[in-house]
Amino acid sequence: MEDCIFCKIINREIKSEIVYEDEFCVAFNDINPRKRVHILIVPKKHIPRVSDISDDDELLMGHLIKIAKELAVKNSSEHYQLVFNVGKEAGQIIFHVHLHLMGN
Ligand code: AMP
Ligand code: ZN
Numbered sequence: 001m002e003d004c005i006f007c008k009i010i011n012r013e014i015k016s017e018i019v020y021e022d023e024f025c026v027a028f029n030d031i032n033p034r035k036r037v038h039i040l041i042v043p044k045k046h047i048p049r050v051s052d053i054s055d056d057d058e059l060l061m062g063h064l065i066k067i068a069k070e071l072a073v074k075n076s077s078e079h080y081q082l083v084f085n086v087g088k089e090a091g092q093i094i095f096h097v098h099l100h101l102m103g104n
Helices: 003-012 055-074
Strands: 018-021 025-029 037-041 080-083 099-103
Touching: 003 025, 003 037, 018 055, 025 055, 037 055, 055 080, 055 099
Parallel strands: none
Antiparallel strands: 018 025, 025 037, 037 099, 080 099
8 A cells, every 4th residue: 555654664665673574464663662562563464444354354363463472472571452543533543454562
């Protein structure tokens, strides 16, 4: 997607601190961290909101949670939040699905 900042990060058109990547997703440090660990886990597929996912995305969405769990372990975070903001009024500012991993 043109003009999508997270697609640009995935395509390396914009720099970010990528901490994990596989066939399905990329994870990078949030530019404005709210916790010691604040990583965004982002599917490579451009889906604007969680409310836009389809039946085909079921495994992909589970995969994001699995990777978040592994990154929490890697960063020695035992207690953390996993958050999807869905829609503007819920605080979503980037319209490419992303899972926030936030922990101390
Ligand atoms: P949300 O409010 O759920 O849409 O979250 C978007 C998140 O993306 C915010 O926590 C921002 O700090 C973060 N963010 C925005 N631009 C960048 C960027 N270029 N690199 C890393 N994180 C970003
Ligand atoms: Zn995108």
